[in-house]
Amino acid sequence: MNPMIGKELRQRMRERRGWILPSLYLVALGAVIAFAYFQMTRRTFRGVQGFEIGVGLFLTAAYSQLAFLLLLTPIFSAAALTIEKEQRTMAGLLTSLLGPTEIWWGKFAASLMYVLLLLVAGLPILSVVFAFGGVGPREVGMATITTIVILATTSAISLYWSSAFRRSVHATAVSYVSVILMTVVTFIIFAIEMSVREGSSWSALPGKAKAPLYFNPFFFLTVAFQPVNQLFPEWTTSLEVFVLLGVLCVLLTLRNLRRGGEGV
Amino acid sequence: MIEVEDIRKSYRGAPALDGFNLRVADGELFGLVGPNGAGKTTLIRILATLLRPDGGRARVAGIDVAAHPERVKGMMGYMPDQPGLYQDMRVFEFLEFFAEAFRLPKQQRRAAVDLELKRSDLIGRRHDYVEELSFGMKQRLFLAKTLLHEPKLLLLDEPATGLDPMARIALRQQLKELNAQRITILISSHILADLEDICSRVALIAGGMNADDGAGQSVVELRQAGLSTQTYDVEVLGDAAAAAKCAVEIAGVRILEVQPARMVLEIAGEARDASHLLAHLVRLGIEVVRFDRRVATLEDRYRHAFGGKAR
Numbered sequence: 001m002n003p004m005i006g007k008e009l010r011q012r013m014r015e016r017r018g019w020i021l022p023s024l025y026l027v028a029l030g031a032v033i034a035f036a037y038f039q040m041t042r043r044t045f046r047g048v049q050g051f052e053i054g055v056g057l058f059l060t061a062a063y064s065q066l067a068f069l070l071l072l073t074p075i076f077s078a079a080a081l082t083i084e085k086e087q088r089t090m091a092g093l094l095t096s097l098l099g100p101t102e103i104w105w106g107k108f109a110a111s112l113m114y115v116l117l118l119l120v121a122g123l124p125i126l127s128v129v130f131a132f133g134g135v136g137p138r139e140v141g142m143a144t145i146t147t148i149v150i151l152a153t154t155s156a157i158s159l160y161w162s163s164a165f166r167r168s169v170h171a172t173a174v175s176y177v178s179v180i181l182m183t184v185v186t187f188i189i190f191a192i193e194m195s196v197r198e199g200s201s202w203s204a205l206p207g208k209a210k211a212p213l214y215f216n217p218f219f220f221l222t223v224a225f226q227p228v229n230q231l232f233p234e235w236t237t238s239l240e241v242f243v244l245l246g247v248l249c250v251l252l253t254l255r256n257l258r259r260g261g262e263g264v
Numbered sequence: 265m266i267e268v269e270d271i272r273k274s275y276r277g278a279p280a281l282d283g284f285n286l287r288v289a290d291g292e293l294f295g296l297v298g299p300n301g302a303g304k305t306t307l308i309r310i311l312a313t314l315l316r317p318d319g320g321r322a323r324v325a326g327i328d329v330a331a332h333p334e335r336v337k338g339m340m341g342y343m344p345d346q347p348g349l350y351q352d353m354r355v356f357e358f359l360e361f362f363a364e365a366f367r368l369p370k371q372q373r374r375a376a377v378d379l380e381l382k383r384s385d386l387i388g389r390r391h392d393y394v395e396e397l398s399f400g401m402k403q404r405l406f407l408a409k410t411l412l413h414e415p416k417l418l419l420l421d422e423p424a425t426g427l428d429p430m431a432r433i434a435l436r437q438q439l440k441e442l443n444a445q446r447i448t449i450l451i452s453s454h455i456l457a458d459l460e461d462i463c464s465r466v467a468l469i470a471g472g473m474n475a476d477d478g479a480g481q482s483v484v485e486l487r488q489a490g491l492s493t494q495t496y497d498v499e500v501l502g503d504a505a506a507a508a509k510c511a512v513e514i515a516g517v518r519i520l521e522v523q524p525a526r527m528v529l530e531i532a533g534e535a536r537d538a539s540h541l542l543a544h545l546v547r548l549g550i551e552v553v554r555f556d557r558r559v560a561t562l563e564d565r566y567r568h569a570f571g572g573k574a575r
Contacts, residue, residue, distance in 0.1 A: 003364035007350075014352050088348030092409070095312050095342045096365035097334070259316070 004098065004106020005113075012076075012114055021075070025068055025118050029061070030125050036060040037128075051134030058129040059225075062143045065122055066150065066221055069115055070183065073151055074175035076114050077158035079168035080107040081257075086168060100257035104159065104250065111155045119147065139225060146224040146235075150217040153242045154179060156249040163256035186212040186219075214241045265290045265417055265448040266311065271320035273306050273472075280306040282472035283320070288450055293443040295459035295466035295486075296452040297562070299570050303472040304452040305345060308421045311450070312342035324417055338366075341410035345422040349402055351395035355386055358394055359409055366413035380408035383438075400431035407438070418442065420451040424458055436462050460486055460562045468569050477565040484565055495564060496538060498545075499526045499554035507550045514541050520568055528564070 012018050040053045084090040093103055129135050158175040165171040193209040194200070202210075213219040220238040223231070266288035273281040281303045288294040296304050309315045310322050313333035322329045329336045350358055356377060363373040381387040384404040389397060397405065403423065410418065420439075424432050432455070439462055443449055453459055459466055466484045468475040474482035500507045504527045508519045516532035531537050535557075542555050 003361055007353075007361050010357070011350065011352055084348075087350070088344065088346050089350060090348070091312075091314060091342070091344050092348060092362070093365070094314060095337055095340070096362060097337055097367050098365045099334075 002102050002106045002109070004103060005109050008080075008106055008110030009113065012110060017075075021072060022118055022121055025072065026121055026125065028068060029064060029122050032064040033057060033061050033125055033128065050132045054129045054132030054134035057132065058126070058135040058139065058143075061122075061126050061129065062147070062221060063218065065119070065126070066147055066217060069118060069147065069151055070154060070179050070217060072118065073111070073115055073154045074158045074172055074179065077107075077111040077155040078162050078172040078175040080111055080159055081162035081253075082165055082168040082171045085166050094257075100254050103257055104253055107162075108155060108159055108250075111159070112152055115151050115155065116148070119144070119151075138228075142224040143221065146221050149239060149242050150220060153246040153249075154182075154217075156246040156253070160249040160253045160256075163253045182215050183217055186216040190216075214238050215245070265292070265325055266294075266450060267321075267323040267326075268307070268311075269321045271307065271310065271322055272318045273303075273310060273315060274318055279472050281310075281317070281320075284469060284473055286467055286474075288448060291443070291446045291448055292465065293439065293449045293463050294451070295463035296450060296469060297454070297456065297459065297466055297566060298469035298475065302469045302475075304469055305421055306472075307469070308342070308419050308450065308452060309344075311336075312340065312419050313337055314342075338413070339416045340419060341413070341415035341417070342419045343406055343410050343421065343423055345425065347403065347406035349394045349406060351393070353394055354390070355392055355394060355397070355405060356381070356390040358405065359412060362409045363412050368413060376412050380411055383411070384408040400427055400434075403427060403431070403435070404438075407435075411442070416448060418447055418449045418451075420449065422453055423451065424453055424455050432458060456562045456566055466562060468566075470570060475569050477569045484562065486562065493530050493532050494535070494538060495520065495528060495530050495558050496541075497526070497528055497554065497556045497558055498552060500545075501525070501551035501553055507545060507552075510545055510548045510550060511541060514544055517541060520564060 036057055037053070040056050081090070084093060098106075126140070154175075157178050158171070161171040161174045161178070162168075165174070189212040190209070193205075193212075197205065197209065214234075214237050220235070220242065223234040223238060226235060266286060268284060268286040270283045270285060271281050272279065272283060280301075284303060284307060286307070296307070298304055306315065310317050311324060311329060313329050313336050316330050324336045324340060327335050350361075353361070359377040359380060360373060363376050368376055378387070381390055384407060386397075386401060386405060386408065389401065394402065394405065403426075407423070424435055427435060436458055439449060439451070443462070451459070451463070463486055466486060468477060468482050468484065476482045477484060498504075498507070498511075502525070504522050504525050508522050508527050508529070511517050511527070511529055512519060514531075514537075516537060518530045518532075519527060520530055521528040529541075531541060538555075538557065542552065545552055
């Protein structure tokens with residue numbers, strides 16, 4: 001096994017936030033789902049069916065989970081390399097026989113594994129929706145796969161900023177700006193485009209108008225719930241955009257690590 | 265072991281190394297001295313494969329460090345001026361991580377870690393967290409990590425900075441022992457007495473270039489049998505500057521330092537030449553009240569080379 005992964009996981013689990021963050025995450029996710037449940041059950045007297053509650057709870061859980069994890073991912077990834085510079089341990093890594101790819105993979109895998117731990121820890125809460133019906137394994141599987149791709153890309157972006165900056169605070173701040181650009185700014189740009197083309201249907205919109213949304217994690221998750229025969233082109237295009245963005249960040253991070261001695 | 269030819273490195277246009285040359289023989293314990301900003305750390309970081317030179321060539325055991333950094337890393341151990349340690353790891357975990365990072369076979373890792381724990385006198389602290397160690401212990405732990413893969417060359421950048429006297433003595437002893445095992449050591453330090461104690465030769469560097477000690481030497485021999493020059497501390501009644509003028513009339517005399525009633529000079533030759541100088545000064549009416557021979561220290565040469573270059 002890559003020695004970096006073992007070292008990273010050991011260090012992460014020894015930090016106080018190693019157990020505080022998962023606890024807070026589960027409390028927040030549970031609170032959101034409980035709130036949504038009580039909001040929906042208040043309306044059952046007006047004729048809402050059980051499966052509708054199930055679908056509503058599932059969508060609430062999937063979007064809240066993505067929102068929480070998008071907020072948490074930069075905390076784990078953006079400081080991964082800057083902390084080595086701040087502690088002056090980067091020189092020790094770069095003069096060992098660990099290559100830049102192993103260093104990157106160790107950091108990336110440890111960050112992603114921690115986020116996946118949160119994802120898995122949230123499954124018992126998500127499983128509540130099965131009691132109501134209306135949601136099948138395909139929806140859960142697509143939501144999980146899409147969330148993992150989004151988080152892997154976000155982690156790769158944060159790691160790039162971590163390789164580019166010397167201070168964790170700067171890398172973390174820029175990583176959050178990247179998340180805001182992807183989630184909020186892309187949506188605002190799309191909304192402006194839509195207001196210009198008032199009355200146009202989605203299918204009639206040109207690619208240029210839709211383009212910002214392919215960078216949006218919530219759009220990516222939304223199109224994941226389409227029937228299988230409708231995953232193309234929206235979900236597949238979003239998938240390509242996220243994978244390409246992630247690969248670009250990996251290449252840039254490796255380039256920074258190869259000349260890492262200049263910055264440590 | 266180390267060959268550096270006309271090496272150049274700039275940071276945003278400001279030269280840190282500007283054509284420096286160096287040769288360190290296999291098995292040598294070699295010092296590098298110079299004022300702050302002279303280029304010592306940059307040179308060591310180039311040799312450690314952390315920096316790429318802008319020009320010139322640096323080789324370790326005949327291998328170009330810029331062209332084949334991976335091969336150089338396998339035979340070299342590097343200790344930076346501020347060694348970074350993972351404070352939240354236990355001592356043995358830290359060493360085991362680096363043993364793995366240096367690709368030591370699994371069955372050898374435990375033995376290598378135990379050996380280095382013994383060598384660094386940290387065997388009793390193996391389960392302690394790194395943050396619980398004293399500064400001196402942390403330095404020893406980092407040196408232990410540097411030695412895990414049995415390097416042929418050690419690059420040490422100011423390893424004694426911040427150590428108390430006993431820790432410095434222990435470090436010097438350890439470096440002598442390592443050198444006795446034919447490990448080549450290049451060490452930069454501002455503690456000249458330490459270098460004088462352990463090094464066979466010391467290179468002078470200033471402004472990224474080879475500096476000389478005023479006698480045309482950029483590499484000072486510290487273990488040379490029968491030095492050809494002797495240094496004398498001379499105290500006079502009256503003006504030492506006038507006495508210095510008289511002294512240089514004797515061939516082979518070089519003034520190193522002049523104070524109001526005292527001068528330090530160097531005489532090329534033997535004790536008889538010193539006797540001639542003393543007689544010459546007395547004959548010219550200089551009232552000499554002290555004429556002490558002293559061994560020319562590295563500090564004297566340093567002061568002569570860099571006296572006006574404090575940064």
